[in-house]
Amino acid sequence: MKIDHVAGRNAVKLMLYAFSTCIWCRKTKQLLTDLGVEYDYVFVDLLTGADKDEAVKIITKWNPDFSFPTLVLNDKKCIVGFKEPEIREALK
Numbered sequence: 001m002k003i004d005h006v007a008g009r010n011a012v013k014l015m016l017y018a019f020s021t022c023i024w025c026r027k028t029k030q031l032l033t034d035l036g037v038e039y040d041y042v043f044v045d046l047l048t049g050a051d052k053d054e055a056v057k058i059i060t061k062w063n064p065d066f067s068f069p070t071l072v073l074n075d076k077k078c079i080v081g082f083k084e085p086e087i088r089e090a091l092k
Helices: 023-035 049-062 084-090
Strands: 004-006 014-018 039-043 070-073 077-080
Touching: 014 023, 014 049, 023 084, 049 070, 077 084
Parallel strands: 014 039
Antiparallel strands: 004 039, 014 070, 070 077
16 A cells, blocks of 8 residues: 655654545645644545555544544554644644
8 A cells, every 4th residue: 555654753653544535634634744743644535456445444443434534643542533632632
């Protein structure tokens, strides 16, 4: 699966699962960029075949409702949706 990387300060390990057409996903990406943190992301709707199957499996582990954005922090916590205060708090 092709995962894109955005350089920044290494606050926590962040993985963002997003849809390329989702406004809330774009807002989450922009917030992470504005905060200057390092993160990885993948646009799930642009994946195909085995890569898409793998992403679906990972996302439903963290977020059984399979909604977006899904932000996984340190492989321990998940924030679903654009929840700016919660994201800011988690990245302190």
